[in-house]
Amino acid sequence: MKKVIxxxxxxxxxxxQGMVLAFPNYVKKVPTAxxxxxxxxxxxxxxxxxxxxxxxxxxxxxxxxxxxxxAGVCGAVFTSPAPDAVLEAIKAVKTxxxxxxxxxxxxxxxxxxEMAMEMAEAEGISVDSVVIDDDVAVxxxxxxxxxxxxxxxxxxxxxxxxxxxxxxxxxxxxAVAEKVVANVRSMGxxxxxxxxxxxxxxxxxxxxxxxxxxxGIHGEPGVRREAIKxxxxxxxxxxxxxxxxMKLNSGEEVAVLVNGLGATPLMELFVINKKVxxxxxxxxxxxxxxxxxxxxxxxxxxxxxxxxxxLDAELKGLLDAKADTPAYKEF
Numbered sequence: 001m002k003k004v005i006x007x008x009x010x011x012x013x014x015x016x017q018g019m020v021l022a023f024p025n026y027v028k029k030v031p032t033a034x035x036x037x038x039x040x041x042x043x044x045x046x047x048x049x050x051x052x053x054x055x056x057x058x059x060x061x062x063x064x065x066x067x068x069x070x071a072g073v074c075g076a077v078f079t080s081p082a083p084d085a086v087l088e089a090i091k092a093v094k095t096x097x098x099x100x101x102x103x104x105x106x107x108x109x110x111x112x113x114e115m116a117m118e119m120a121e122a123e124g125i126s127v128d129s130v131v132i133d134d135d136v137a138v139x140x141x142x143x144x145x146x147x148x149x150x151x152x153x154x155x156x157x158x159x160x161x162x163x164x165x166x167x168x169x170x171x172x173x174x175a176v177a178e179k180v181v182a183n184v185r186s187m188g189x190x191x192x193x194x195x196x197x198x199x200x201x202x203x204x205x206x207x208x209x210x211x212x213x214x215x216g217i218h219g220e221p222g223v224r225r226e227a228i229k230x231x232x233x234x235x236x237x238x239x240x241x242x243x244x245x246m247k248l249n250s251g252e253e254v255a256v257l258v259n260g261l262g263a264t265p266l267m268e269l270f271v272i273n274k275k276v277x278x279x280x281x282x283x284x285x286x287x288x289x290x291x292x293x294x295x296x297x298x299x300x301x302x303x304x305x306x307x308x309x310x311l312d313a314e315l316k317g318l319l320d321a322k323a324d325t326p327a328y329k330e331f
Contacts, residue, residue, distance in 0.1 A: 001200045008197035012054045012074055019061060023326045026065050033088035034074040034081070036061035046164040046173045047071070047093040050102040050157060051086065052109050053078040055196070056217060058327035059154065059296040065325030068161035069102075077196050077299070078218045080108030086116030090125060098126035098170035100177065102156060104149025105133040128170055130177040132156055134186040134307065136245045137214030137223055150217050151259040151296040152184035152307040155319070158328065162321035176318065180309065185246050187238045188305030190215040190261060191228070194298050213237065217261070217298045217305075231268070235275040238306050243283075248310060250284030255319055257307040258290070262297035264304050269293065272304055280308075288316055295327070 005011050012034055019036065020029050027036045035051075050060045051073025061072035070093040075081035090099050099120070103113045110131060117127045133144075134152030160177040168176075190212045193202035203219035206212060211234070214222030229237075248254065258273045260266075269292050280287055288311055296305075311319070323330045 001195050001197070003195070003197060005197055008200070011197050012076060015054065015057070016061070016074060019326070026326050027061065030088055030092045033085040035071055035085060035089040035092060036064050036074065037071045037089070037092050038064055040066070041070070041093065043095050044097060045095060045167055046097045046170050047095050047099045048102060048157070048161055048164055048173075049073065049086070049089050049093065049099060050153070051075065051081050051089070052104055052106070053080060053218070055299045056296050058294065062327030063154065063157045063325050065323070065328075067165045067321055067323030067330070068157050068325050068328060077198065080106065080112045083112045083115040083119065086113050087119050090116060090120045090127060094125050098128065100160065100164070100170060100173050101127065101129040102153065102160065102177065103129055103131045104153055105131050105144050105146055106148065107144055126170060128174050130174055130181060132181050134181070134184045135216070136185050136241050137187050137216075148216050148220070150186050150188065151257055151305045152186045152309065154259075154295045155184055155255060155257060155307060155309050156180045158323060159315055159318040161323065162318035165321070176314065179315065183310040183315070184307060185242045186305050186307040187214060187241050188217070188259075188261065188303060189213050189222070189234060189238065190298075190301050190303030192263065192302040193219060194262065194301040196299070215303065217296060219298065219301070231271050232275045235272055235306070236279065239276060239279045242306065242308055246308065246310060248283070248285050251286070253286040253288045253311045253316065254280065255289045255309040255311055256280070256287055256291070257295065258292045259296055259305045259307065260294040261301040261303040261305070262294065263300045263302040266293065269304060272306070276306055289319060
């Protein structure tokens with residue numbers, strides 16, 4: 001294992017310390033848990049919390065800030081945060097307007113976040129949740145009942161965050177979050193495995209000339225393994241599955257997220273985006289906004305995912321609203 005770390009068991013706490021030192025104007029750490037919160041905590045609005053296992057940076061703590069999240073809960077690498085940590089996040093950012101938990105559809109995340117929500121409600125805190133399941137690759141897996149939540153979660157952070165920042169009620173923020181969940185679809189692939197620091201070895205093996213189609217952000221199996229194809233052929237395969245599930249019509253508008261999984265150069269992500277654009281515009285679909293870069297990674301995995309979000313006037317306005325976080329800036 002080649003990683004620039006100290007003791008593997010300290011990697012999450014040291015990462016959090018380093019992040020806070022890099023962005024003190026944006027974030028601070030909750031003293032009692034591995035939780036990042038806004039340095040400029042805003043009262044009187046719905047507070048948004050997301051999180052999960054570490055190793056997906058900049059998700060989720062990198063999206064804590066104006067117009068997005070109020071707290072990010074950092075579990076151990078690829079491990080759901082404990083209910084107590086989620087509860088500490090809720091208590092740190094709660095407001096009279098309530099708290100919304102954004103949960104990716106993994107069994108551990110759903111169980112632990114919902115348990116924390118019950119504990120918070122027992123303390124009189126108004127909390128609700130939404131579960132995102134944007135991955136069209138597989139219906140069920142070792143980690144989930146139903147579809148997995150992957151990079152489309154970042155678009156959910158942005159839109160629900162903008163709604164909350166504008167002063168909407170908890171019910172209104174949840175409603176727009178559910179609209180995003182209903183209209184975003186994603187799928188990814190990988191060329192290499194990644195190494196969890198405490199494991200010290202790859203999570204799976206893959207041949208030099210192979211790729212895994214539909215692989216998950218923790219290295220979960222995809223739909224099949226096959227020989228590497230040119231970029232255009234890979235993108236076409238993923239987009240066919242995404243669009244078959246979305247049923248977009250000519251003239252409709254979308255947002256696109258081309259997301260790197262940790263070790264895919266921007267050069268390659270832009271090549272991928274070129275083909276995504278060609279496919280959508282060839283079908284008469286308008287692209288309102290495109291995001292290209294690393295938003296939800298899988299440590300050092302080589303690969304990418306594509307997310308497509310169908311837009312209406314409300315979602316467009318919220319997507320374009322100002323956001324300012326360590327990993328996302330929109331002015």
